Amino acid sequence: MTTPTKKAPQDLRSARWFAPDDLRSFGHRSRMMQLGYAEEEFRDKPIIGVLHTWSELNTCHSHFPERIKDVKRGVAQAGGFAVEMPALSVDESFTKPTSMLYRNMLAMEVEEMIRSHPLDGVVLMGGCDKTTPGLVMGATSAGVPMIFLPAGPMLRGNYAGKILGSGSDAWKYWDERRAGNISDQEWLGVQGGIARSAGTCMTMGTAATMMSITDAMGLTMSGASSIPAVDSNHQRMSAACGRRIVDMVWDDMTPDKIITDASVRNAAMVAMATGCSTNAVVHLIAMARRAGVALTLDDLDALGRNTPLIANVRPSGKDYLMEDFYYAGGLRALMKQMEARLDTSCITVTGKTLGENLEGAEVYNDDVIRPLGNPVYHEGSLAVLKGNLCPQGAVIKPAACDPKYYVHEGPALVFDSYPEMKAAVDDDTLDITPDHVMVLRNAGPLGGPGFPEWGMLPIPKALIKQGHRDMLRISDARMSGTSYGACVLHVSPESFAGGPLALLRTGDMIRLDLPKRRLDMLVDEIELESRRAALTPPKPRFERGYGYMFSKHVTQADEGCDFDFLQTDFGKTAGEPDIF
Structure with missing residues (x-):
């Protein structure tokens, strides 16, 4: 692997805002001083945007205010300057009619936030279902160095001595409730015990699936996707993201060097082996195509036919949850099990290859993470x-x-x-x-x-x-x-x-x-x-605003449901317009 050429301070993207001796740069420097910063704090340093999707209605990200501090600590340790930038939260629990309607809005916001601000690199903080693909899609299109910080799963649920899995057990107990088999008191107990800490659903739902996909694609610190949200390892990982993104800026490690045909293929195979959510299909296709990788449904089916499901995690598995998966070795251990099937030469945000990241990984419970010869299911998840x-x-x-x-x-x-x-x-x-x-x-x-x-x-x-x-x-x-x-x-x-x-x-x-x-x-x-x-075309659902734009430009499910004008073959695909 060739040693990357280091950027000089004058080559930083943010230098275009702060370095020139002209009136506009005077204004930029002055406003930073208005915020209380001395010029030496932000001049000639990588400026890192901490793009997070926290809100008081996003239950999965309720720990993010503390994790933002950890990221900023890491950025400062590495000699960078961190700025917190909130993005659309797209919470899964409360957004109607569906958070999926707003995934592309988040992607657009992230791309435009990066383009329009003096950011040299970004740490993307997400995890709740649509935040992961939305953040990655937008940052991929913007093209600056990025690292994804996964929110991590919540602790396993519990009620009356029974382990509960978020979502999955809600469906199960609701059927029993409708059948008259669950009392009011039991139903209330399940309600209070099924989600009992910060973090995403602890089943292998869409959140865990998409965090695993970004990890396998090389966009997170290796194995970061498996760490429970409230584990102190999550705090240390967050600070490590802050330190690492500064080095990525100096090395000019942009997304196009990480998201390749091979890394997308790795991510798809790992997803199949985990028992991934069906939503992975739509999001993975959209993420890949933002990077110019023409992933199709047929590609995913072919990979699924030849990739056994080896993560015994609900709902595809029967017995365990993401907390157990982490204790069994996490995603690094799962990828180690299937290492021979992966392209381990792919470079990752760590600066190392996937193969180097997997060195020393091992499985600590082979019922949770099965060997290829004893899978949960002989083919992949989808x-x-x-x-x-x-x-x-x-x-x-x-x-x-x-x-x-x-x-x-x-x-x-x-x-x-x-x-x-x-x-x-x-x-x-x-x-x-x-x-x-x-x-x-x-x-x-x-x-x-x-x-x-x-x-x-x-x-x-x-x-x-x-x-x-x-x-x-x-x-x-x-x-x-x-x-x-x-x-x-x-x-x-x-x-x-x-x-x-x-x-x-x-x-x-x-x-x-x-x-x-x-x-x-x-x-x-x-x-x-x-x-x-005899068919009569239905009346459009929207006649104004974002919904109108969505209905005019969204693609169908098999194409990732991205907006047609945001795909890589539409208009300018590299660099930034001269006006920037």
């Missing part, structure tokens, strides 16, 4: 389906559903909206059998709007009371990464945009063949053409 219902693709998580649905044929029960579906599943008299296929449409990027997590359709109360806990469900929506069950998601193109799902009718037969990766409605083409001719 499978991509094609067929006349989803010509551009759909996604399913085979390890998290009952195997009896891998090949299934049954009549469709179609719902055009979430309220219609919700009313039906709570109807004790609903005419439905376990062989039916529940279908929700108009819930995609445009139809939702914003691609909400409605894809884990509740099991109808009539079936719950008969003892059933799974059935085949299909939608153009997403599903929470903490969910489980036989759910086909991300049907593309979505029904709201005129995709084939819009042509389906209640009673039509649907066939899923997972081994052949097929999903079809058994309706002849002449009938489908007749239905297509």
Whole structure:
């Protein structure tokens, strides 16, 4: 590996703001002094933006105010100057209609914040589902050195001596509640015990998945994604991020040197081995394409077919949570298990190769992190389906559903909206059998709007009371990464945009063949053409503001749901306009 050429102080990006002896730079220096800083504190030093997604409604990031101090401490130790810059929080718990609607807004904000301010490098602080891809997408497009600081998972949940997994157990206990098997007191106890510390969901949901992906891609301190949010190791890692980003600026270690075809492939394989959230598909494609890596659904399916799932962590695994995963060795140990399958020559933000980062890693509990020869599931976490219902693709998580649905044929029960579906599943008299296929449409990027997590359709109360806990469900929506069950998601193109799902009718037969990766409605083409001719385009969900821009420019699920004008093949792709 060649030694990088070090930048000189006059080569810093921030020098364009502070170094010239002109009126505008006088103003910049004066305003810094207005903040109480002496000129020697910020002149000729890398200025590091600490871009964080804290808010008082983002429960996953409630520890960030303290971690910001740790990062700034590390930056100062390395001779840099840190400035805190809050970005859109995009909290998962409270944002309606869905935080996914605002992922691209966060990405745009991050890119523009970096471009418009005197920042030489950035530490990106996120973790709650959409913050990780949003931060990485924006910083990748901005092109300055960056390092991602993952929020880390919360501690495992607990109620009445039982270990609870955030999200996953909420779905499970809610079904029991609807069946009349859970008392008010028990329900309240679960509510208070399922999320009991700072940090993200401690199942292998979307948050843990996306933090693991950034780690495997080389964008975090090695193994940082596994550290629980409240562990003191997390404080030390945060300070280390601050120290390291200063060196990355002097070395001009920009994202394009780290996010490559090979590192994206590594991240995809690691994601499959962890039992990743289905949301990983949308976010990983979007992140890769911001770096000019043309990742596709077919690529992900091919990797999934050959990558065993070896992290025994809920919901794909049965027994453990992220805290256990960390104690078993964390992501470094998992990657060490599959080292022979990875491109270990990829450079990472540490300045070392992936292979060098994995030296000394070992598994401390081989039931939590399985060997390749004893996987939780013989293939990876996700499978991509094609067929006349989803010509551009759909996604399913085979390890998290009952195997009896891998090949299934049954009549469709179609719902055009979430309220219609919700009313039906709570109807004790609903005419439905376990062989039916529940279908929700108009819930995609445009139809939702914003691609909400409605894809884990509740099991109808009539079936719950008969003892059933799974059935085949299909939608153009997403599903929470903490969910489980036989759910086909991300049907593309979505029904709201005129995709084939819009042509389906209640009673039509649907066939899923997972081994052949097929999903079809058994309706002849002449009938489908007749239905297509009778379709009436729906009224747009938005007529003003950000939602209007979203509806005009968002791509479909199989393309990552990024804005078309932010992709690397649109307009200027390198450097900055002369006006900057």
